[in-house]
Amino acid sequence: MSASFEKGYNALKEQVDASVASFFSSCVHCGMCSEACLFFTETGAPERTPINKTEPLRRVWRQEYTLLGRLGKIFGFGKKVTDDMLAEWETLIYDSCTLCGRCSMVCPVGNDITDMIRKTREGMAASGHAPPGLIGATKRAVTIGSPMGVKLPALQAQIAHVENDTGMTIPVDVEGADYMLLLSSMEIMNFPEFIEAVAKIFKHAGVSWTISSDAFEATNSGIQIGSSDIAAELVQRIVDAAAKLKVKNVISPECGHAYMAIRWEGPNLIGKSYDFKVVHILELLDDLRKKDRLRVKGRLKDRLTYHDPCQISRRGGVIDEPRNLIGMFADNFVEMPDPGKMNWCCGAGGGVSSNERADEIRLRVFQRKKDQLDAIHVDGMISACSNCRIHLEDGLEEYHMELPVLSLTETLAENLDES
Amino acid sequence: MTETELLTWARGPGFQIASIIFALGIMLRLGEILMLGRKANLAEAKGSAMSSGLRTVFSRTVPDAATFKRSAFTVTAGYIFHIGLFVVIFLFAPHILFFKDLLHVSWPALPSPVIDATSVITIITLVIVLVHRLRDPVKRFLSNYDDYLGWFVTILPLITGYIAFHRVGMTAPSLIAIHLLSVQLLMVVFPFTKLMHAFTIFLARWYNGAISGYRGVQS
Numbered sequence: 001m002s003a004s005f006e007k008g009y010n011a012l013k014e015q016v017d018a019s020v021a022s023f024f025s026s027c028v029h030c031g032m033c034s035e036a037c038l039f040f041t042e043t044g045a046p047e048r049t050p051i052n053k054t055e056p057l058r059r060v061w062r063q064e065y066t067l068l069g070r071l072g073k074i075f076g077f078g079k080k081v082t083d084d085m086l087a088e089w090e091t092l093i094y095d096s097c098t099l100c101g102r103c104s105m106v107c108p109v110g111n112d113i114t115d116m117i118r119k120t121r122e123g124m125a126a127s128g129h130a131p132p133g134l135i136g137a138t139k140r141a142v143t144i145g146s147p148m149g150v151k152l153p154a155l156q157a158q159i160a161h162v163e164n165d166t167g168m169t170i171p172v173d174v175e176g177a178d179y180m181l182l183l184s185s186m187e188i189m190n191f192p193e194f195i196e197a198v199a200k201i202f203k204h205a206g207v208s209w210t211i212s213s214d215a216f217e218a219t220n221s222g223i224q225i226g227s228s229d230i231a232a233e234l235v236q237r238i239v240d241a242a243a244k245l246k247v248k249n250v251i252s253p254e255c256g257h258a259y260m261a262i263r264w265e266g267p268n269l270i271g272k273s274y275d276f277k278v279v280h281i282l283e284l285l286d287d288l289r290k291k292d293r294l295r296v297k298g299r300l301k302d303r304l305t306y307h308d309p310c311q312i313s314r315r316g317g318v319i320d321e322p323r324n325l326i327g328m329f330a331d332n333f334v335e336m337p338d339p340g341k342m343n344w345c346c347g348a349g350g351g352v353s354s355n356e357r358a359d360e361i362r363l364r365v366f367q368r369k370k371d372q373l374d375a376i377h378v379d380g381m382i383s384a385c386s387n388c389r390i391h392l393e394d395g396l397e398e399y400h401m402e403l404p405v406l407s408l409t410e411t412l413a414e415n416l417d418e419s
Numbered sequence: 420m421t422e423t424e425l426l427t428w429a430r431g432p433g434f435q436i437a438s439i440i441f442a443l444g445i446m447l448r449l450g451e452i453l454m455l456g457r458k459a460n461l462a463e464a465k466g467s468a469m470s471s472g473l474r475t476v477f478s479r480t481v482p483d484a485a486t487f488k489r490s491a492f493t494v495t496a497g498y499i500f501h502i503g504l505f506v507v508i509f510l511f512a513p514h515i516l517f518f519k520d521l522l523h524v525s526w527p528a529l530p531s532p533v534i535d536a537t538s539v540i541t542i543i544t545l546v547i548v549l550v551h552r553l554r555d556p557v558k559r560f561l562s563n564y565d566d567y568l569g570w571f572v573t574i575l576p577l578i579t580g581y582i583a584f585h586r587v588g589m590t591a592p593s594l595i596a597i598h599l600l601s602v603q604l605l606m607v608v609f610p611f612t613k614l615m616h617a618f619t620i621f622l623a624r625w626y627n628g629a630i631s632g633y634r635g636v637q638s
Contacts, residue, residue: 023626044559052560104627104631112626264634265462273462341636
């Protein structure tokens with residue numbers, strides 16, 4: 001991708017719609033969004049206030065889409081967006097924001113600040129002001145098919161391991177299956193137990209499923225870096241694979257932004273509705289629970305909590321399902337303070353984990369999660385996003401906390417009654 | 420110009436000019452926003468955008484408990500001066516007469532001493548809000564001329580109204596003329612500053628609720 005300031009400016013112009021204009025027109029600079037953002041609460045840096053991260057987009061809106069702003073532009077008044085300005089904002093927009101969506105929930109005038117930051121990233125990426133780590137991940141996603149560079153042979157090797165270990169067959173490229181499972185690179189490389197867990201649950205419940213060898217990658221660096229063109233290309237690969245295998249449903253795995261990409265942004269990125277349904281793995285599992293197709297053995301006595309991945313709960317709408325599922329096997333489930341749609345981000349979503357430059361700050365802001373956990377004293381933390389999981393483990397280690405981080409799908413699989 | 424002439428001008432042409440700028444300005448600003456449009460969402464809905472949008476228009480008025488705790492001053496001061504402004508503008512008998520002349524509808528007034536006390540509370544709150552804006556690191560960082568201009572044109576009619584009510588310093592026609600002119604300054608500036616949020620807040624909250632509600636989350 002060739003980047004230039006002009007491309008960035010035009011990309012910002014394209015992002016302004018009626019919602020963005022009403023958001024900017026409504027901001028009263030009350031600063032309440034700062035208190036909703038862990039990058040502010042844990043650092044106290046005023047420039048990290050969420051609404052400030054949208055400043056490049058605000059200046060473009062004002063100069064291009066308001067009468068006074070246009071007059072100002074003609075007569076040389078008003079603050080302009082410059083390449084230097086974009087460079088200055090880069091770390092605020094990428095290193096100090098996980099697109100977690102908490103600011104959008106507290107803004108008293110109703111600004112969806114997260115959406116505004118997501119849109120601002122379009123201009124940042126097009127002008128070349130994105131973090132090198134995220135640019136690298138995005139390039140790998142386009143050329144190799146995975147941000148971590150995971151190729152089909154790597155997946156095949158993991159599948160072979162699972163098949164050898166369990167004696168189960170992992171269906172690949174099965175035409176006409178009901179469900180096509182997507183996986184995140186992190187699941188393939190760091191948590192292959194997830195594949196085993198899904199296979200076990202689907203066998204137990206009699207679900208017809210497959211993995212596509214053409215498009216197995218669920219993650220989408222395009223939406224993290226803010227490049228709609230790339231994001232659309234990555235979504236289209238999945239759409240094509242689903243059409244080739246004639247599947248009725250596509251499953252988004254335990255990955256937050258993958259769900260945002262394929263479920264909510266996908267059809268809008270490619271400009272048309274899907275011929276298949278997208279379900280999050282937790283939605284499908286909860287549906288199986290409702291239909292009485294899941295039986296568990298005994299119940300866990302451990303005190304467990306659930307970390308809501310932002311893109312799955314607050315930004316994705318999958319909030320009750322994990323709690324219903326945990327209720328199947330846990331006797332001592334306890335919520336963190338601010339649970340569900342108001343949960344605090346782990347600190348590494350929205351591309352922060354692909355951006356090595358942000359390593360220090362993501363661990364610093366983990367203090368927020370630590371405070372949440374310190375308030376409830378649990379034996380284990382369940383989540384449903386492998387990116388959250390890696391970072392939660394990192395953060396716990398950094399803060400010398402001993403606490404197992406569990407995948408919900410894997411924990412459910414372990415507790416299935418197979419008799 | 421005599422004070423009577425000034426009052427006549429403020430009541431007549433002055434008010435007409437300010438009203439036209441106010442009305443056209445608001446239409447222009449709302450038009451600028453709405454004409455941008457918004458693409459239809461092609462993802463399959465999990466909830467209702469419309470009902471969630473409408474709910475958020477109202478629900479965002481009250482923060483959740485944890486948010487209130489973190490921003491107690493901002494929320495409390497915000498409530499006080501917004502309610503104070505509403506009471507003083509719309510429930511003061513002479514103002515109601517003015518609206519009756521203009522709109523041919525009327526409603527009950529609050530007793531003048533209540534309005535008087537509300538004005539004082541609102542003025543004091545606005546002063547405290549300004550001091551807080553100048554002292555709080557986040558608010559100070561975010562603030563620009565718009566915030567201070569918006570503050571100034573809002574407190575000015577309250578102060579001139581208070582002085583006019585108590586007949587301090589000048590004769591009644593002059594005091595009322597000054598009060599009217601300060602209101603007209605507010606009206607002229609209103610559409611082009613952040614005061615416009617009084618109208619666009621409904622759009623913003625609706626969009627927020629609709630975006631979230633479509634995905635099955637009540638924001």
